[in-house]
Amino acid sequence: MKRWRWLPYPMLSLSLTLLWLLLANQLSVGHLLLGAFLGWAIALLAGGFWVAVQPVAKPLTLIRFLLLVLMDIVTANIEVARRILGPQAKLHPGFVVVPLELRDEVGLIMLTSIISLTPGTVSADISDDRYSLLLHCLDVTDPQALVQQIKSRYEAPLLEVFPCSAL
CATH class of the missing domain: 3.30.70 (Alpha-Beta Plaits)
Incomplete structure (x- = not known):
């Protein structure tokens, strides 16, 4: 899977955005934008803490x-x-x-x-x-x-x- 430099973990960003919307308990443009920003920023900042996962042999x-x-x-x-x-x-x-x-x-x-x-x-x-x-x-x-x-x-x-x- 190709990773973009500006969006290194798209699934994590999407998950954090959805989590924000669930926590806010409101679907509005403002909450969607804030959730997307938080999802992007947290994924970008936390990227250095991820460990490399070895491929599963069996x-x-x-x-x-x-x-x-x-x-x-x-x-x-x-x-x-x-x-x-x-x-x-x-x-x-x-x-x-x-x-x-x-x-x-x-x-x-x-x-x-x-x-x-x-x-x-x-x-x-x-x-x-x-x-x-x-x-x-x-x-x-x-x-x-x-x-x-x-x-x-x-x-x-x-x-x-x-x-x-x-x-």
Whole structure:
């Protein structure tokens, strides 16, 4: 897709314009012009903050992976609700360090987002060298098993989908 220098992200500009019109809750020429200006200016100014997205090597693997993540989110919601509503003596919250093979920004963003979206786990910190991820977990009975589960269930498919993001 060819990008124009004066309009580098047309879909973002259009989306921001529509968002402005929805927030203003009025369709007038003034709001349309203001929304278009804000959409253009924000997209132009934010362009330097965008990360380069690697091409997806295996789109079908990505679709299967996203379905797996969706199922994990639903399952984790049920499990967290069961543990929260049950006796709290069974909870063992704690921090776990996960060594990483991913180096790509997009892959790391996806991994940390998936972990944080799954109830019961939160990505707390990533090391400056991107070699480890600190997680806070609601229930940590076996830290090594949790590390292996995250590496095999989430990191391995991301490495397969984005092969150039490995070590």
